[in-house]
Amino acid sequence: MKRLSIPPRENWEQRLAAIGFEFHSIDGQPYWTEDACYRFDSGQIDELETATQALHDMSLELVDRVVERGDYERLGLNLHASALVEQSWRAGERALYGRMDLSYDGRQPPKLLEYNADTPTALFEASVVQWFWLQDQRSGRDQFNSIHEKLVKAWNEIGLASPRVHFASVHEALEDRVTCEYLRDTCVQAGFETVALDITDVGWNGRAFTDLDERPIAQLFKLYPWEWMLVEAFGEHLHKAPTRWIEPAWKMLLSNKAVLPLLWQWFPGHPNLLPASNSPDTLSGPLVRKPRLGREGQDTQIFESRLLLPKRDGDQVDDWIYQRLHELPDFGGRRPVIGSWIIGDEAAGIGIREDDGPITRNTSRFVPHLF
Numbered sequence: 001m002k003r004l005s006i007p008p009r010e011n012w013e014q015r016l017a018a019i020g021f022e023f024h025s026i027d028g029q030p031y032w033t034e035d036a037c038y039r040f041d042s043g044q045i046d047e048l049e050t051a052t053q054a055l056h057d058m059s060l061e062l063v064d065r066v067v068e069r070g071d072y073e074r075l076g077l078n079l080h081a082s083a084l085v086e087q088s089w090r091a092g093e094r095a096l097y098g099r100m101d102l103s104y105d106g107r108q109p110p111k112l113l114e115y116n117a118d119t120p121t122a123l124f125e126a127s128v129v130q131w132f133w134l135q136d137q138r139s140g141r142d143q144f145n146s147i148h149e150k151l152v153k154a155w156n157e158i159g160l161a162s163p164r165v166h167f168a169s170v171h172e173a174l175e176d177r178v179t180c181e182y183l184r185d186t187c188v189q190a191g192f193e194t195v196a197l198d199i200t201d202v203g204w205n206g207r208a209f210t211d212l213d214e215r216p217i218a219q220l221f222k223l224y225p226w227e228w229m230l231v232e233a234f235g236e237h238l239h240k241a242p243t244r245w246i247e248p249a250w251k252m253l254l255s256n257k258a259v260l261p262l263l264w265q266w267f268p269g270h271p272n273l274l275p276a277s278n279s280p281d282t283l284s285g286p287l288v289r290k291p292r293l294g295r296e297g298q299d300t301q302i303f304e305s306r307l308l309l310p311k312r313d314g315d316q317v318d319d320w321i322y323q324r325l326h327e328l329p330d331f332g333g334r335r336p337v338i339g340s341w342i343i344g345d346e347a348a349g350i351g352i353r354e355d356d357g358p359i360t361r362n363t364s365r366f367v368p369h370l371f
Contacts (some may be wrong), residue, residue: 001040001106003331003367008034009136020181021129023174026363032129033367038336038352040371044106045144051110051272052340052347055100058267059115060345063089063253065266074278075258076292076319081230083239084249093248094158094344096183096221097123097151099351101360102272102338105329109271112263113326113337114290117254118247119225121175122339122366124182126351127151130368141370144350148186150343155190157344160244162218166211168197169223180223187221199224204234209243221246226255227293257321258292275324286325293319296362328358335360336367 009015012034016024024032040048066072067089072082099120104110127147134143155165165187169180184194199222201212208216220243222229229235238249253259260276267273277283291299302325328335336354340347355364 001038001044001104001329003334003336004037004039006035006037006137009133015132015136016129019128019132020178021124022178029363031363031365032125033354033365036367038367038369039141040106040144040369042371044104045371048102048104048110048144048338048340048350049347051102052100052342055112055115055272056098056342056345056347058263058270059117059254059259062259062262062266063250066253066262067250074262075253075256077252077256080235080239081226081249081252084226085252087239088245088249092159093244093250095248095251096154096158096246096344098247098251098254098342099123100340100342102340103326103328104338110338110340111274111326112260112272113274113323114257114260115254116295116339118251119223119255119295120339120341121179121223122351122353123147123179123341125366126339126341126349128182130351130366133368134370137370139370143368143370145348147341147343147349150346150348151183151186152189154344155187155192158246160192160219163191164193164195164218165246166195166197166217166220167223168199168202168220171198176223180221183221183223202234204237204241209234209237209241217243219244219246225293225295226252256292257290257294260321260323274326277322280322283322283324288323288325289320290323291319292321296360298361300359302358328360337364 016032067086098115098117100115101113102110103113131145167180167184169176171177184196187194195211197211203210210216226249261278264273264276275283280287286304289301289303333356334354335358336352337360339351339353341349352367352369353360353364354367
């Protein structure tokens with residue numbers, strides 16, 4: 001695994017705009033990295049694929065155990081949320097996609113930092129943008145990237161009962177809108193009729209959720225977190241609506257970082273897991289404190305010792321989880337995180353984001369790869 005400096009393509013901004021990539025720069029700062037790439041060998045790609053598949057399989061086993069035991073308290077789920085989880089899992093509702101964030105240096109085993117299982121973004125960049133970049137390189141090299149093909153295939157394999165699928169996101173959030181539009185395009189390619197909505201346009205007629213034309217929403221892909229859905233005005237209707245949700249409600253478990261301590265408890269010492277706990281008292285050395293429901297590095301903090309953590313009141317249970325610090329690899333001051341994609345139930349490819357600091361945030365840069 002190496003980070004290479006490369007010459008930018010001629011008219012690269014226009015090339016990106018031509019394929020619909022509207023946010024290659026954010027607030028005047030580059031998001032897409034045109035002058036560098038990461039190069040792997042085939043053995044490293046195999047290792048990433050194998051680790052991703054193993055982690056996904058363990059995650060599904062975890063969901064099954066939690067549902068069978070009713071062990072929702074450790075994940076902070078109330079009765080309403082846990083009922084939705086149980087209903088969707090026992091119904092066998094299949095998932096479309098997810099992204100595991102891994103730390104990997106090409107030498108040591110990949111380590112799971114977290115699983116973005118509900119509303120992952122950086123999908124269009126990983127699936128389409130870096131693939132077009134690879135074709136322009138004319139290098140004869142390959143890319144770990146079957147994301148697009150697997151998405152088109154997955155729409156016909158996740159058990160949809162109606163030929164129409166609605167898609168909802170927050171339209172004013174550009175990255176969310178582009179991600180949702182890309183997924184809608186893959187659904188069209190799979191043969192479905194689709195309807196786009198802003199999440200605020202989802203209505204309720206007393207029996208079912210509806211679109212702006214008052215048509216019932218039988219199936220909805222929502223790029224909107226489940227924990228937000230539950231507190232919306234329409235949240236009280238979720239349990240009685242006949243709508244099939246994508247992602248399914250059981251993804252509430254895996255998008256919750258409280259699964260990290262559970263994974264470590266049930267698969268202790270696994271080479272792709274980091275020690276994690278609901279209490280810092282069980283971890284030694286430097287650690288990372290993460291909010292149970294945080295995204296994009298929000299409120300994530302590194303502490304050199306648990307003794308430096310803010311004091312808690314007695315046996316107070318909070319919304320933090322603690323993970324042993326695993327330093328990201330450093331390539332000349334750039335620290336990459338591998339976003340490894342699961343489509344359906346299969347490892348499908350990677351996208352890389354890097355930062356100058358130790359925590360990956362929503363301003364971190366996307367860097368293409370090849371092998």
